[in-house]
Amino acid sequence: AVALLETELWPGLLSACAARGVPVAVVNGRMTPRTLGGYLLTPDFWHGLAPERIAAISPDDAQRFGLLFGHHRTSVMPNIKFDRALPQPERPDEAGVPGAHDVSGAPGLAGTVLRDGVPLAVLGSVREEEEAALLPVIQRIVQERPDVDIAVAPRHMHRVPAWVNALEQAGLPWELRSRRTAAPSGDASARGTVLIWDVFGELAALYASAAAVFVGGSLARLGGQNFLEPLTHGVVPCVGPSRENFAWVGDGLAEAGLLAEVADGDTLAEALLQQLRSPLRREVVRHRFEEWMAPRRGGGRMAAQVVLAVAGLR
Numbered sequence: 001a002v003a004l005l006e007t008e009l010w011p012g013l014l015s016a017c018a019a020r021g022v023p024v025a026v027v028n029g030r031m032t033p034r035t036l037g038g039y040l041l042t043p044d045f046w047h048g049l050a051p052e053r054i055a056a057i058s059p060d061d062a063q064r065f066g067l068l069f070g071h072h073r074t075s076v077m078p079n080i081k082f083d084r085a086l087p088q089p090e091r092p093d094e095a096g097v098p099g100a101h102d103v104s105g106a107p108g109l110a111g112t113v114l115r116d117g118v119p120l121a122v123l124g125s126v127r128e129e130e131e132a133a134l135l136p137v138i139q140r141i142v143q144e145r146p147d148v149d150i151a152v153a154p155r156h157m158h159r160v161p162a163w164v165n166a167l168e169q170a171g172l173p174w175e176l177r178s179r180r181t182a183a184p185s186g187d188a189s190a191r192g193t194v195l196i197w198d199v200f201g202e203l204a205a206l207y208a209s210a211a212a213v214f215v216g217g218s219l220a221r222l223g224g225q226n227f228l229e230p231l232t233h234g235v236v237p238c239v240g241p242s243r244e245n246f247a248w249v250g251d252g253l254a255e256a257g258l259l260a261e262v263a264d265g266d267t268l269a270e271a272l273l274q275q276l277r278s279p280l281r282r283e284v285v286r287h288r289f290e291e292w293m294a295p296r297r298g299g300g301r302m303a304a305q306v307v308l309a310v311a312g313l314r
Contacts, residue, residue: 001311003303004051006030014049025310027303028080029056030248031064039068055306057248057299077306078299079248085228085293087286088208113195115183119148119211119276124203124230125155128162129220130240133265135166137214140269142172142192145276151177151206153197155216155225160198167194177202208233212275214268218242231258231289234282238262238271256292258285 002017002024009026017024039046050069055077056062062074114120121141123134138150152163160176167174173193180195197206207213207230217225218240227246230237238260243249253259260275262268308314 001025001307003027003307003310007035009046011045011049014051018049023310023312024051025306026051026054026056026065027077027306028299029054029065030058030061031056031068033064036064036068043068052310053306055303075306077302078296080299080303081228081248082293082296083298083300085232087234087290088232112183113177113180114209115149119145119279120151120206120209121145121148121212121272121276122151122153122206122210123214124153124206124216125225126152126159126214126216127155127220127222127225128159129222130216130218131159131162131166133219134214134268135170137265137269137272138167138172138194139170141272141276142194144273146192148211148276149193149195151195151197151210153203153206157198157200160196163196167196204229204233207235210235211279212238212272214238214272217245219262219265219268227259231285234280234285234289236260236275236280236285238268238275240264240268250296252292256288258288258292 002013002022004013004024004026006028007030014024016022046068047070050073052073054062054065054069054074056065056074057077057079059076062076063071066074123138126134134152138152141148141150154160154163164174164176175193175195177195177197178199184193197203210230210233213230213235215225215227215230215237217223218227219242220240221242223245224239224243225245227237227239227243228249236258240262254261257280260271262271305314
């Protein structure tokens with residue numbers, strides 16, 4: 001049997017499987033209306049390559065798969081990505097300290113990059129289209145909370161020079177993460193410096209260290225980046241109105257106090273400052289997130305059951 005994940009409907013592979021009598025299952029399936037429109041230009045071709053079973057991540061996705069391949073083949077399953085979004089365990093030195101640094105998973109950050117005991121505001125996975133809106137946010141945080149460390153992590157590294165230029169034009173001190181080998185001493189000269197994260201692989205550690213977080217790709221019409229990751233580290237993320245890429249997450253996070261929705265740069269600045277003033281305890285956020293996630297898990301097991309059934313092994 002062959003199991004295809006999400007949108008990997010390759011005609012050559014499906015044809016080869018059909019020619020050899022190899023059953024195909026699609027699990028964690030998703031299909032946008034635009035993609036369906038393209039497939040329906042040649043419906044007979046695709047109908048001849050229909051997978052035996054399709055388990056889609058939402059009723060809407062299942063409906064679209066059914067229009068193309070037949071509704072008798074489709075069902076709905078929880079997104080397997082929910083099975084991976086697991087709250088990270090609390091560190092002993094973090095207990096009882098809101099916004100405490102927790103850089104597990106990134107050896108060498110603690111005490112070498114971030115000032116000990118200093119609140120951290122993170123702008124993560126920032127995209128080019130929202131840079132202009134975020135610069136005033138940084139300026140306001142620096143003005144009202146000069147005691148706070150600020151980290152900007154561009155989604156694409158080629159935007160680092162643009163951030164350097166923007167901060168210089170605004171008269172804000174900056175430093176590249178790659179060039180910082182020791183944490184500042186904490187005196188007045190270190191205040192207001194924006195740390196530009198120009199290295200790979202440390203975004204999770206940044207979220208784990210933060211008292212306030214914005215997840216990018218959401219202020220501009222870009223669909224949003226992964227806002228579940230900060231929650232796994234016990235931090236409620238601030239996100240803009242564009243979150244289409246994560247529509248599969250569904251509703252309820254904001255109502256559960258696990259998502260701070262903002263409309264623009266002004267409301268984002270206020271939301272981040274509020275988090276810096278009164279951060280929720282990490283253990284509280286983790287507990288709420290675990291409760292919210294519990295009924296949404298089980299997609300991995302269901303996907304395995306679909307594949308085993310198609311393979312004739314159960």
